[in-house]
Amino acid sequence: MFRAVASVVAVAMLAGCAGAPEGPIRNAGVPITSLALYDPARMAGDWHLVAAYGEEVACGPVTERWTPRGDGTLAVSGTACRGASRVSLDTVALPSGPGRFERRGVSGRETLWVLWADADDRVAVIGTPDGGFGRILSREPALRPDLMQAARQVLDFNGYDLARLRFPAL
Template identity: 35%
Template sequence: MLVRHRLTTLLSCAGLSLMAACGDDATGFRDANVPLGVTTRGTTADVSGEWFVRATTPGNEDLQRVNILPERQGIPAVELVRRTCESNGDCEEVGEIWRAKPLGQHRWRIQSPQGDAARELWVVWVDEGFRTAAIGTPDGSYGWILDRAPTGGSDRVTAAQEILAFNGYDAAQLVTR
């Protein structure tokens, strides 16, 4: 069984152009031995707009929403909206626009406004109605489940968790809302 799994992984890495490079070690929150796929469903317009974060890997618990902006001031961008709280308990949501460089269908390299941080954003899966999406990155540094609504759609959220697990993510690490 292990030999067949290794052979399948090797063939997947060698033959599929929409896959990330395969490695030998687990990195971040996913096993790099498992190829990471990107959905071919829909267009950029279909995945654009506001998404609520319904689950995330540790380290992104303050992330509330992700807005995929196909064109902001002439360039693609992604807005990351985080909830920040003061020591006195006052909280607010603060959005930050990250420039996005398209890498292919449903894949971007996003860079912070200060230019000091970058990450890839891959749409691994999206449901037929473009209501729920599984987001990941080849290095496994983070994974998100996004939905068009802040509540509901538990069947789709479960499906997104299963898709992330299939793509090598440790679904037990996901912090759900």
């Protein structure tokens, strides 16, 4: 069992090193929806980036802390990637609709949609309506294989190209 899990992790890490195919990361013809009954307070706490599209994984593992504020927004702090460099992240996420947030990220204004979160909030899949952004967040640095598979299925269902999904180098 351990060898099987180790093999899956090794393949995933190697896939993260491969050159990215050209083209969009999401099929714009596939409808995308946010989690309608998602309470923004569920984002509170620490989240580890375990998979994403683009350069977001280029500098290795990063973590964000989401902290509720009295005005209904959430402070977001931690580290992020800008190219292959780690940078400080210190911003505010404003709930903007069911399962939706607006925030200023490393590359400017971001519209984040929670596409799925498991019932125990161990994993969250985040995407954007324009398909320019997608990520899998986990409460733990390493996500259980069954939860990773479920998160990948959500991305696939929402039109994301799984071949373009990358994993941070450890």
